[in-house]
Amino acid sequence: xxxxxxxxxxxxxxxxxxxxxxxxxxxxxxxxxxxxxxxxxxxxxxxxxxxxxxxxxxxxxxxxxxxxxxxxxxxxxxxxxxxxxxxxxxxxxxxxxxxxxxxxxxxxxxxxxxxxxxxxxxxxxxxxxxxxxxxxxxxxxxxxxxxxxxxxxxxxxxxxxxxxxxxxxxxxxxxxxxxxxxxxxxxxxxxxxxxxxxxxxxxxxxxxxxxxxxxxxxxxxxxxxxxxxxxxxxxxxxxxxxxxxxxxxxxxxxxxxxxxxxxxxxxxxxxxxxxxxxxxxxxxxxxxxxxxxxxxxxxxxxxxxxxxxxxxxxxxxxxxxxxxxxxxxxxxxxxxxxxxxxxxxxxxxxxxxxxxxxxxxxxxxxxxxxxxxxxxxxxxxxxxxxxxxxxxxxxxxxxxxxxx
Amino acid sequence: xxxxxxxxxxxxxxxxxxxxxxxxxxxxxxxxxxxxxxxxxxxxxxxxxxxxxxxxxxxxxxxxxxxxxxxxxxxxxxxxxxxxxxxxxxxxxxxxxxxxxxxxxxxxxxxxxxxxxxxxxxxxxxxxxxxxxxxxxxxxxxxxxxxxxxxxxxxxxxxxxxxxxxxxxxxxxxxxxxxxxxxxxxxxxxxxxxxxxxxxxxxxxxxxxxxxxxxxxxxxxxxxxxxxxxxxxxxxxxxxxxxxxxxxxxxxxxxxxxxxxxxxxxxxxxxxxxxxxxxxxxxxxxxxxxxxxxxxxxxxxxxxxxxxxxxxxxxxxxxxxxxxxxxxxxxxxxxxxxxxxxxxxxxxxxxxxxxxxxxxxxxxxxxxxxxxxxxxxxxxxxxxxxxxxxxxxxxxxxxxxxxx
Numbered sequence: 108x109x110x111x112x113x114x115x116x117x118x119x120x121x122x123x124x125x126x127x128x129x130x131x132x133x134x135x136x137x138x139x140x141x142x143x144x145x146x147x148x149x150x151x152x153x154x155x156x157x158x159x160x161x162x163x164x165x166x167x168x169x170x171x172x173x174x175x176x177x178x179x180x181x182x183x184x185x186x187x188x189x190x191x192x193x194x195x196x197x198x199x200x201x202x203x204x205x206x207x208x209x210x211x212x213x214x215x216x217x218x219x220x221x222x223x224x225x226x227x228x229x230x231x232x233x234x235x236x237x238x239x240x241x242x243x244x245x246x247x248x249x250x251x252x253x254x255x256x257x258x259x260x261x262x263x264x265x266x267x268x269x270x271x272x273x274x275x276x277x278x279x280x281x282x283x284x285x286x287x288x289x290x291x292x293x294x295x296x297x298x299x300x301x302x303x304x305x306x307x308x309x310x311x312x313x314x315x316x317x318x319x320x321x322x323x324x325x326x327x328x329x330x331x332x333x334x335x336x337x338x339x340x341x342x343x344x345x346x347x348x349x350x351x352x353x354x355x356x357x358x359x360x361x362x363x364x365x366x367x368x369x370x371x372x373x374x375x376x377x378x379x380x381x382x383x384x385x386x387x388x389x390x391x392x393x394x395x396x397x398x399x400x401x402x403x404x405x406x407x408x409x410x411x412x413x414x415x416x417x418x419x420x421x422x423x424x425x426x427x428x429x430x431x432x433x434x435x436x437x438x439x440x441x442x443x444x445x446x447x448x449x450x451x452x453x454x455x456x457x458x459x460x461x462x463x464x465x466x467x468x469x470x471x472x473x474x475x476x477x478x479x480x481x482x483x484x485x486x487x488x489x490x491x492x493x494x495x496x497x498x499x500x501x502x503x504x505x506x507x508x509x510x511x
Numbered sequence: 512x513x514x515x516x517x518x519x520x521x522x523x524x525x526x527x528x529x530x531x532x533x534x535x536x537x538x539x540x541x542x543x544x545x546x547x548x549x550x551x552x553x554x555x556x557x558x559x560x561x562x563x564x565x566x567x568x569x570x571x572x573x574x575x576x577x578x579x580x581x582x583x584x585x586x587x588x589x590x591x592x593x594x595x596x597x598x599x600x601x602x603x604x605x606x607x608x609x610x611x612x613x614x615x616x617x618x619x620x621x622x623x624x625x626x627x628x629x630x631x632x633x634x635x636x637x638x639x640x641x642x643x644x645x646x647x648x649x650x651x652x653x654x655x656x657x658x659x660x661x662x663x664x665x666x667x668x669x670x671x672x673x674x675x676x677x678x679x680x681x682x683x684x685x686x687x688x689x690x691x692x693x694x695x696x697x698x699x700x701x702x703x704x705x706x707x708x709x710x711x712x713x714x715x716x717x718x719x720x721x722x723x724x725x726x727x728x729x730x731x732x733x734x735x736x737x738x739x740x741x742x743x744x745x746x747x748x749x750x751x752x753x754x755x756x757x758x759x760x761x762x763x764x765x766x767x768x769x770x771x772x773x774x775x776x777x778x779x780x781x782x783x784x785x786x787x788x789x790x791x792x793x794x795x796x797x798x799x800x801x802x803x804x805x806x807x808x809x810x811x812x813x814x815x816x817x818x819x820x821x822x823x824x825x826x827x828x829x830x831x832x833x834x835x836x837x838x839x840x841x842x843x844x845x846x847x848x849x850x851x852x853x854x855x856x857x858x859x860x861x862x863x864x865x866x867x868x869x870x871x872x873x874x875x876x877x878x879x880x881x882x883x884x885x886x887x888x889x890x891x892x893x894x895x896x897x898x899x900x901x902x903x904x905x906x907x908x909x910x911x912x913x914x915x
Contacts, residue, residue, distance in 0.1 A: 132702060133732075136721035150883050153708055157880070159763065182737065183810075184697030186709050201763060202698055202810065204709040248876075248883040255883065263913050264725065264819070268718030268812060268882040272711065276703040293588030294606055298536060299680040304557055305590050305608040307676065314672030317540035321668065328537075333586065359563065359605065406587075406606070408672060415668070472652075476561070478672035479554050479652040482659065509667050 108381040108388075110492060111417075111450040117378050118392060118418055121400050123351055123426030128282035132270055135262050137323070138280035139428035144256040144266075147273045150249035153187070154205040158241040161218060161229045162209035163196040165238035168231060177220070177227040181206060196229055205242055212241035261428060283325035284426055287349040288315045289342070291356040291366065292406055293333045310478060311355040311411045318415050319353075322423040333357065335365040343373055351399055353419065356406025358389045366403050367391050375401050383492050384450040386410040386476065390418075407476035413452050413487060416508045435505040437467035437488060443497045450492045454484035457505065467505065485509040512785040512792075514896060515821075515854040521782050522796060522822055525804050527755055527830030532686035536674060539666050541727070542684035543832035548660040548670075551677045554653035557591070558609035562645040565622060565633045566613035567600040569642035572635060581624070581631040585610065600633055609646055616645035665832060687729035688830055691753040692719045693746070695760040695770065696810055697737045714882060715759040715815045722819050723757075726827040737761065739769040747777055755803055757823065760810025762793045770807050771795050779805050787896050788854040790814040790880060794822075811880035817856050817891060820912045839909040841871035841892060847901045854896045858888035861909065871909065889913040 109117075127141045156162065163175055175196035181188055183202030190197065190208035197206050205212070219230045249255065255273065256266050262280070270278060290312040296302045297309060312328045319326040329345060331338045338357070346352060357366035358380070367380055375393040382390045387410040391403035400422070404414040424432070437457050445451040455467035467488050472480030489504040490497045497503065513521075531545045560566065567579055579600035585592055587606030594601065594612035601610045609616070623634045653659065659677065660670050666684070674682060694716040700706045701713060716732045723730040733749060735742045742761070750756060761770035762784070771784060778800040786794045791814040795807035806823055808815040828836070841861050849855040859871035871892050876884030893908040894901045901907065 132717055133720055133724075136724050150881060152706070152711065182697060184699070184710065184737070186707070202696070248881050255886065261913075262721075264718045264722040265816065265882055265885040265888075265912065267721035268714045268816070269886060271702045271714035271717035272882060274702055274705070274712055292606070293586060295588070298675045298678055301678070302556070303590070306588065307556065308678055310672045310675035313536060313675035314668045316537055317666075317671035318668040320537075320540050333588070412669065412672070477554060477652050478669055478676060479659065481669040482673060484669075508669065509665075 108383050109379050111382060111384050111489070114379055114382045114390070114392070114418065118400075118422055119425075121378070121394055123284050123400060123422060124398075125281040125284050125350065125426055127279055129277050129279050130282075132267060132276055132278060135270070135278045135280055136264060136267055138262050138278075140256060140258055140260045140262055140266070140278060140280055142279040143254055143258050144270055144273060144275055144278070146249045146251055146253045146255055148251045149246035150253075151243055151245060151247065154245050155243045156199045156201055156203050156205060156212045156241060157243050158212055158214045159200050160198075160212050160214040160241065161196040162190075162199040162206050162212050164190065164193045164209055165211040165235060165240075167193050168211070168213075168235055174228055174230045176225060177229055210238045210242065211235050214241065259428070281428060283323055284350045284423060285348070286319050286324045286326050286351045286353055287329060287345045288312050288319065288326050289329045289331060289345070289352065289354045290406075291331050291333060291338065291354065295330065311406065311408055314408070314412060314478065315353055315355060315415060318420060319423065322420050323427045323429065324351075324423050333365070335369060338365055339369045339372065342369060346373065346395055346399060347397065349399065352395070352401040354401070354403040355411045356404075358391045358403045358405055370401060370403065383448060384452065385447065386452065387414045387417075388449070390414050392418075408478045409454075409476040409480060412478070412481060412508070416487070416506050417452065417489075435465070435507060436502040437465045437486070437505045438502045439488065439497060439499055440466055440468045442499045443469060443490060444495060445490060445497070446495045448492050451490040452487040452506070453490060454481055455486050455488045455505075456484055457486050457507075465505075467503075481508075512787050513783050515786060515788050515893070518783055518786045518794070518796070518822065522804070522826055523829075525782070525798055527688050527804060527826060528802075529685040529688050529754065529830055531683055533681050533683050534686075536671060536680055536682060539674070539682045539684055540668060540671055542666050542682075544660060544662055544664045544666055544670070544682060544684055546683040547658055547662050548674055548677060548679055548682070550653045550655055550657045550659055552655045553650035554657075555647055555649055555651065558649050559647045560603045560605055560607050560609060560616045560645065561647050562616055562618045563604050564602075564616050564618040564645065565600040566594075566603040566610050566616050568594065568597045568613055569615040569639060569644075571597050572615070572617075572638050578632055578634045580629060581633055602633075614642045614646065615639050618645060663832070665834075685832060687727055688754045688827060689752070690723050690728045690730050690755045690757055691733060691749045692716050692723065692730050693733045693735060693749070693756065693758045694810075695735050695737060695742065695758065699734065715810065715812055718812070718816060718882065719757055719759060719819060722824060723827065726824050727831045727833065728755075728827050737769070739773060742769055743773045743776060746773060750777065750799055750803060751801065753803065756799075756805040758805070758807040759815045760808075762795045762807045762809055774805060774807065787852060788856065789851065790856065791818045791821075792853070794818050796822075812882045813858075813880040813884060816882070816885060816912070820891070820910050821856065821893075839869070839911060840906040841869045841890070841909045842906045843892065843901060843903055844870055844872045846903045847873060847894060848899060849894060849901070850899045852896050855894040856891040856910070857894060858885055859890050859892045859909075860888055861890050861911075869909075871907075885912075
């Protein structure tokens, strides 16, 4: 039997590697980029008006000219035009290409427009500040070929916008880890079935599927009865098709707990079996010959749940390139005594007191290990194996399992 | 022109109401439940063994009996049996139904098994603590008909586990808000097209689609050219099919900015037009006759982006029942002067200094309004309209747009 710390270290030594996959841009938000994205042309690609107004040659205004003939109007999307002569101007809308021969935009607010004898005219209220005013010059933000988004970046909406602007309709990203969730147990029936009095519905697999999905993995759910040849046949078939295997049940010392034996027969190396913790002591972890991590949790729902949030979810987040969550602590509300030499994970409800301190009220529940015990809790408090008494008022590590 | 605070209040007065929808349990994690979930039978549904060992009648052991004939073995999933007589016992595995006539489980650790002349026998090492030891009695955690999960709950993995155990293969939840994203602008071409020198690709709509998706909404992307009848026809068609409309472009004072006019013609009430802020001053907000919120953002990418994170994302999170993010602040690294009477949203990169203080380094960029200016930033700092000078060392509100 190993400690919680040692179990964490051994799991961390076998990080998951998600497969690279090409997906449409519209599905890429939140994914980790696996290729660099470069500029396919200059940013911006042309001298661009940043205000609505008129485009003119600065030298004319600097030389004292106030009135310019308006030769036309260009909009964002109008193909490039040229000023007919330096004494004319063109009305220009934000985003339009600056006409050839012009180098400056004067805002509508800084001029007057009227219809003169020779047609439409613009009269400046003053001299523009400098050449290039209200113009965003080609290439200011980036040059063709520049690296815009390096591989390894988590793609947020800003990166999606940049990728769209350089024409990346598809992107190579880390796909979700393909995780097989396998529940065992003859007492289990499907969710849509009515159980006989001695049966219960399959809830662990659905809980695990939900937690995996929330952590960004792609779960596939399987069920096997407590029959060794069937367990072996099923695991043999699904192992090569997945990046990770998560089992629930069949790892205790009971007469029908075949899982560790079958996994060994399939060439999965045992990295540990049993952790000095409550709940979840029979937790088994190993690595398949082809590298897949195999987590085998005890079948008790709260044990499975604790192991999932204490070990599996952080491992999945790391594999998915998600940011490490900051370590959290909470101050215990009531003294807890727990003499066994095991790390005790007690369900708690957290809240902030008037001084902003995060506190934890223990909700040990009926101890039955059913999910119903967790409905009012939002975290586990981790009470280390080294001590018997955990005094009220002290802070202990917190494992949150709810976002809101 | 109204203030940022007033714009926030007016938007908040028109909350989004997501449609109720029935979905399979496997897709429900993270959703808001729209119906109560009750227990369909007692929790646990039978007297259940919580340890591997033997099941016996406590009275016999209390009366001094140490050796019991082993009459068989029951597993989790074995239909209920009865003790043949009070002097016998049954081997029992965790999760199995307690046999009729038995009321207590003694763990394997607390007994010895051997083969006697009359068959298999179990001999206790001591007297069990009390009747009911290592048995989880029927109905301890809940009674048939009990409310387990009230409507309005965000479904985490624990709730999914409970829903599975009471047979809810489908659940009624809040579906994603159906949001139409409409980009305007003749200069825009599709992402997979090669733009002519005066054209650019459609990136705002993709950025908005990504942000909406991240906030839990269901975006649908549309594009209209700068042509009033086409804009009107398109909006008239898509408005009834969506819970919310988000437009990008066409709300400034330029000659082809038809959006506010068309929206008015379609019966969308103007709740405000123009906010005293930079970027994003021309922001327009209204409400359609059928109740849909309509956000019309300026077409400049950074303006659209700021409006999206400052106004739209919090509104979507509230509509989706997601937890309110705690207000965040950061300490400004460099003094900023900004004289116009506008709230200035400056892109920043945040970091924690050695004392744990969150600080913000301004990254105003080229001011071009292109997404490339945001790639190195992770938030905006909100510098209020009331002041000209924002001193280094003071803390200001932060609008984060990256998770990691």
